[in-house]
Amino acid sequence: MTLAAVRSRVVLNPQLEIAGGRQLSGELTVSGAKNSALVLMATCLLSRDTVRLRNVPPLTDITGMGEMLSSLGAQVVRKGDVLELTGDRISSAAAPYELVNSLRASFFCIGPLLARMGMARVPLPGGCQIGTRPVVEHVKGLKALGAQVTIEHGVVNAVVPGRGHRLKGGRIHLDCPSVGATETLMMAAVLADGETVIDNAAQEPEVVDLAGLLIAMGARVRGAGTPTITIVGVERLHGADYAVIPDRIEAGTLLLAAAITRSNLRITPVIPEHLGAVITKLEEAGCVISHDGIGLTIEARQINAVDLRTQPFPGFPTDLQAPFMSLLATARGTSVITENIFENRLQHVAELQRMGAAIRMQGNTAFVEGVPRLSGAPVQGTDLRAAAAMVLAGLAADGITTVSGIEYLDRGYAFLEEKLNAVGALIRRVNAA
Ligand code: UD1
Numbered sequence: 453m454t455l456a457a458v459r460s461r462v463v464l465n466p467q468l469e470i471a472g473g474r475q476l477s478g479e480l481t482v483s484g485a486k487n488s489a490l491v492l493m494a495t496c497l498l499s500r501d502t503v504r505l506r507n508v509p510p511l512t513d514i515t516g517m518g519e520m521l522s523s524l525g526a527q528v529v530r531k532g533d534v535l536e537l538t539g540d541r542i543s544s545a546a547a548p549y550e551l552v553n554s555l556r557a558s559f560f561c562i563g564p565l566l567a568r569m570g571m572a573r574v575p576l577p578g579g580c581q582i583g584t585r586p587v588v589e590h591v592k593g594l595k596a597l598g599a600q601v602t603i604e605h606g607v608v609n610a611v612v613p614g615r616g617h618r619l620k621g622g623r624i625h626l627d628c629p630s631v632g633a634t635e636t637l638m639m640a641a642v643l644a645d646g647e648t649v650i651d652n653a654a655q656e657p658e659v660v661d662l663a664g665l666l667i668a669m670g671a672r673v674r675g676a677g678t679p680t681i682t683i684v685g686v687e688r689l690h691g692a693d694y695a696v697i698p699d700r701i702e703a704g705t706l707l708l709a710a711a712i713t714r715s716n717l718r719i720t721p722v723i724p725e726h727l728g729a730v731i732t733k734l735e736e737a738g739c740v741i742s743h744d745g746i747g748l749t750i751e752a753r754q755i756n757a758v759d760l761r762t763q764p765f766p767g768f769p770t771d772l773q774a775p776f777m778s779l780l781a782t783a784r785g786t787s788v789i790t791e792n793i794f795e796n797r798l799q800h801v802a803e804l805q806r807m808g809a810a811i812r813m814q815g816n817t818a819f820v821e822g823v824p825r826l827s828g829a830p831v832q833g834t835d836l837r838a839a840a841a842m843v844l845a846g847l848a849a850d851g852i853t854t855v856s857g858i859e860y861l862d863r864g865y866a867f868l869e870e871k872l873n874a875v876g877a878l879i880r881r882v883n884a885a
Contacts, residue, residue, distance in 0.1 A: 571619025
């Protein structure tokens, strides 16, 4: 094996070895929201001036998005948790397949590219571990704004016909409140001619964060965070300096780390409204949670079964379904968990069963009968949040749990093992033999 091959194997095959059964205590810091930062980065395609983002998490997905924007001609400069993005020399409207394929969020460059360049050529992102993930709503909305869109050979080709190649405001009704479609269409509409109304829009905090940045850049956006977003197009946008919101999914995962180890932790910064459904379910399960204006303190002892169904915001987030299932696998009683958003997002069930969890499946519903103790085992994180679920289960299990699929974890959690070790966990990163 060549040295390069050895290196790539070392890098590509990390595992986490977790010695379970330890209590945690202390304070944990939440990084900036991955899903927000990814979309905020794409706004640099809308302006010639610099967009300066603060609180950007150090994640491989962020690096991937930076590569995508660079490939289109943007300048991307990272200084610690600050990212400076300048789109004064956007030279291409064609996104490379490898980059869209490895980071599906990069598909939403199509909106700002069309708005700025009057054309975009972006490969279809395809499905991923958790489901097929269509982009029908994105395309339908772009057509409603006047783009001509064809899909050939796996590539979406979009052009704005007519003089000036400027999109036209229009009325869009999304058949489902897709987060990515809402964000794509907001970025397309901010430079369009006239007013755009997006009905049945996603209400997720990341959509509100995007509106916050667009408004800071001079856009006219109303209603983000409600089902109807109204945008009046402007001629140009300027640069801005903007801080990304804290990652609500990371915060939720850390709350669950406290709950599954029956520990007390303080987690900051947290915007509690972003985690309403999650806090309610944790309280229903028996945790005591308080907010002090900056962060949350959680105290966990006995955990009782609760039922949950994933839903668009403000419902329970699909991204915390797998981590919450790990907790409920250790609860007193039987919980019923229904996954309504992604059709293939229950792969962690089989892995939890390997650790002794008592789970029965029926369609998209899992009946989770809590057991007194999980037992450590080698397990696979099959996607980002499933990998987080395995880490949580490992924290609570007897003996050693070895979690593979850590490349997924590194896409969405900054320094997870370092953070957990700082409050008493025993997690070691090893390379698979
Ligand atoms: C975003 C998040 C992801 C989260 C998801 C749901 C990012 C980068 N990712 O993904 O972490 O799990 O929201 O909260 O922000 N759908 C359609 N047709 C479409 C588009 C979507 O049927 O054209 C369906 C999807 O199949 C899925 C549901 O809508 O069932 C939600 O998907 P969507 O909100 O688009 O998720 P993403 O934006 O891809």
